[in-house]
Amino acid sequence: xxxxxxxxxxxxxxxxxxxxxxxxxxxxxxxxxxxxxxxxxxxxxxxxxxxxxxxxxxxxxxxxxxxxxxxxxxxxxxxxxxxxxxxxxxxxxxxxxxxxxxxxxxxxxxxxxxxxxxxxxxxxxxxxxxxxxxxxxxxxxxxxxxxxxxxxxxxxxxxxxxxxxxxxxxxxxxxxxxxxxxxxxxxxxxxxxxxxxxxxxxxxxxxxxxxxxxxxxxxxxxxxxxxxxxxxxxxxxxxxxxxxxxxxxxxxxxxxxxxxxxxxxxxxxxxx
Amino acid sequence: xxxxxxxxxxxxxxxxxxxxxxxxxxxxxxxxxxxxxxxxxxxxxxxxxxxxxxxxxxxxxxxxxxxxxxxxxxxxxxxxxxxxxxxxxxxxxxxxxxxxxxxxxxxxxxxxxxxxxxxxxxxxxxxxxxxxxxxxxxxxxxxxxxxxxxxxxxxxxxxxxxxxxxxxxxxxxxxxxxxxxxxxxxxxxxxxxxxxxxxxxxxxxxxxxxxxxxxxxxxxxxxxxxxxxxxxxxxxxxxxxxxxxxxxxxxxxxxxxxxxxxxxxxxxxxxx
DNA sequence: GATTGAGTGGAATGTAAATTCCATTTGAGT
DNA sequence: ACTCAAATGGAATTTACATTCCACTCAATC
Numbered sequence: 001x002x003x004x005x006x007x008x009x010x011x012x013x014x015x016x017x018x019x020x021x022x023x024x025x026x027x028x029x030x031x032x033x034x035x036x037x038x039x040x041x042x043x044x045x046x047x048x049x050x051x052x053x054x055x056x057x058x059x060x061x062x063x064x065x066x067x068x069x070x071x072x073x074x075x076x077x078x079x080x081x082x083x084x085x086x087x088x089x090x091x092x093x094x095x096x097x098x099x100x101x102x103x104x105x106x107x108x109x110x111x112x113x114x115x116x117x118x119x120x121x122x123x124x125x126x127x128x129x130x131x132x133x134x135x136x137x138x139x140x141x142x143x144x145x146x147x148x149x150x151x152x153x154x155x156x157x158x159x160x161x162x163x164x165x166x167x168x169x170x171x172x173x174x175x176x177x178x179x180x181x182x183x184x185x186x187x188x189x190x191x192x193x194x195x196x197x198x199x200x201x202x203x204x205x206x207x208x209x210x211x212x213x214x215x216x217x218x219x220x221x222x223x224x225x226x227x228x229x230x231x232x233x234x235x236x237x238x239x240x241x242x243x244x245x246x247x248x249x250x251x252x253x254x255x256x257x258x259x260x261x262x263x264x265x266x267x268x269x270x271x272x
Numbered sequence: 273x274x275x276x277x278x279x280x281x282x283x284x285x286x287x288x289x290x291x292x293x294x295x296x297x298x299x300x301x302x303x304x305x306x307x308x309x310x311x312x313x314x315x316x317x318x319x320x321x322x323x324x325x326x327x328x329x330x331x332x333x334x335x336x337x338x339x340x341x342x343x344x345x346x347x348x349x350x351x352x353x354x355x356x357x358x359x360x361x362x363x364x365x366x367x368x369x370x371x372x373x374x375x376x377x378x379x380x381x382x383x384x385x386x387x388x389x390x391x392x393x394x395x396x397x398x399x400x401x402x403x404x405x406x407x408x409x410x411x412x413x414x415x416x417x418x419x420x421x422x423x424x425x426x427x428x429x430x431x432x433x434x435x436x437x438x439x440x441x442x443x444x445x446x447x448x449x450x451x452x453x454x455x456x457x458x459x460x461x462x463x464x465x466x467x468x469x470x471x472x473x474x475x476x477x478x479x480x481x482x483x484x485x486x487x488x489x490x491x492x493x494x495x496x497x498x499x500x501x502x503x504x505x506x507x508x509x510x511x512x513x514x515x516x517x518x519x520x521x522x523x524x525x526x527x528x529x530x531x532x533x534x535x536x537x538x539x540x541x542x543x544x
Numbered sequence: 545g546a547t548t549g550a551g552t553g554g555a556a557t558g559t560a561a562a563t564t565c566c567a568t569t570t571g572a573g574t
Numbered sequence: 575a576c577t578c579a580a581a582t583g584g585a586a587t588t589t590a591c592a593t594t595c596c597a598c599t600c601a602a603t604c
Contacts, residue, residue, distance in 0.1 A: 025550080025552090027552070040356075043315075043316055044315055044316065044353040046590090046591065046592085047591075047592060048591080056552095056553095057554070058553095058592080058593090059552080059553065059554075059593085059594085060551090060553080062592075062593065063551090063552090073592060073593080074560095074591095074592065081317075105402070105406070106402070106406055106532060106533070106536040107400060107405055107406075109536055110396075110397065110400060110529065111397060113528040113531055114393045114394070114397050117389075117393055117524055117528050118390055118393060121386045121390060121524070125382070125383060128379060130377065130378070130379040133379055134377070134379075136378075153432070155431050155435065156428035156431050156432040156527070157428070159427050160428040163424055163425055163428075167519070199305075224309075225305060225308040226286040226287070226289050227290055227293040227301075227305055227308045231290035231291075232294065241309060245531075247439070248531050248535060250524070250528045251432065251527050251531075252522070255522055255523050256382065256385040256386050256522045256524065259385055259523075260378055260385050261378070263518060263520055264378040264381055297582090298581085298582095299581075299582070299583095300581090318562085319563090320560095320561075320562095328582090328583095329582070329583050330561095330562080330563090330583095331563085331564085331565095331582080331584075332581090334563065335581090335582090344563060345561095345562065346563090346589095
């Protein structure tokens, strides 16, 4: 028998499967085929479940794992699980490690932010609630005035929306808090309020959102967690889970969502 | 205590989280926020791992699961695992499908922006001039005051930088053009000016950049083309080629670059 | 047709994890 | 400042799982 060295990546597993499965006896071949066809299930199932689904005994599955060079199923599952979490690596610790090793050149950091941004956008793509998005577009399209509310880290989002709406000649008011003048009293029941806030949530945004609800305006919320205080107000709810790098986030996903809203509203308005 | 009925879908879990987490005590709230932020991890981790990542004791995490109506962690994980397998038919294919079906719906447009954003970021990653980036960080680190200049579509970038520098207690001045008061006269030769502008270039940004040069301040430019008028001023030159969707761009790459600058300057300053 | 050894299934075992329980701490109300 | 209830942390217990072992089967070889 060849002495199988333990695979370090999923790809290595698949290569090994391709090469060796021809020489496997019947049951092991069954295992190989099943794993090849359902790699995702390996991460979340037990030996019992997998072996049953593959039509073999648990012990056969064990032998299969060992045949591939793993000490057992658990070790193999660990690999499949870590591959999954590569989609969402733990950036906090990764960044901490970068700091330790002192190799924190600006370009390395840029790579980090780009990576996080990409992951956030991919996640947004699969997790976005199309119905809610459409609802938001509808609300904003029929509103007499669009109020844009978002401070601190959310301000780039609202300010970009302010620019986009201005460019398309859509009436929108950017609440900036300038001069400590609160514009919440200008919200009417024919308006729509787009509130953007991320943890730690800005008090002022929440206040304005509440007032918007009281005044009977449509409320659309862009926020980062289902536990966001904005959720209590039952708004049209758009969730953007954006990962932090250290204390900051790239905002890529939030801005993509924002500009999508703006352009959609722009085209919707032209049709009317 | 209310007797919470056991959630049957992930969405129900999130709804419950949104409604109830406000009334949760500290530790349970931590759990709620962690799960809300990392739903994916729940499927592939143990109680011990999750509770550690959330910063609570395993037993607290158990109470959290029960509070949501599950008999324990295992039951909750089962739900997350079944959802996980459904999520796999995935980003690439979904994106492709959305694009085929014509860019009518908002989600199709979102796919478009995300794709463009990703391309821009990847492009930035390979095209970035590390030396120039390092030079920019050095300039900004030793500056007495950082002037942030960028209007219209570039304003989200500068305003985010303003936020980041404020948070890190680094002296930075956001030129907003507010009240038509020009702050260019406050630029001294010990300062650094970070000018951001994209075609069609804002006149005002160019003016301020020129004045900065005259006054002997360091000039760092973030712009989109080598033919940018800013290039004539021989600044530290950071190029971000961002692709448009229609008349708009997602700004993902520019913001990633900006936040990288901010964090790098933050760490560099701490070292001094 | 007997002999041997790889391949197999299922029961037995050990272990790592979830779960429960209880002593201690915290915080709100008097 | 004192009381009491709620929340918390950690140790004890139990469960559920991976893993191992061994008796049995079947096919190949002589």
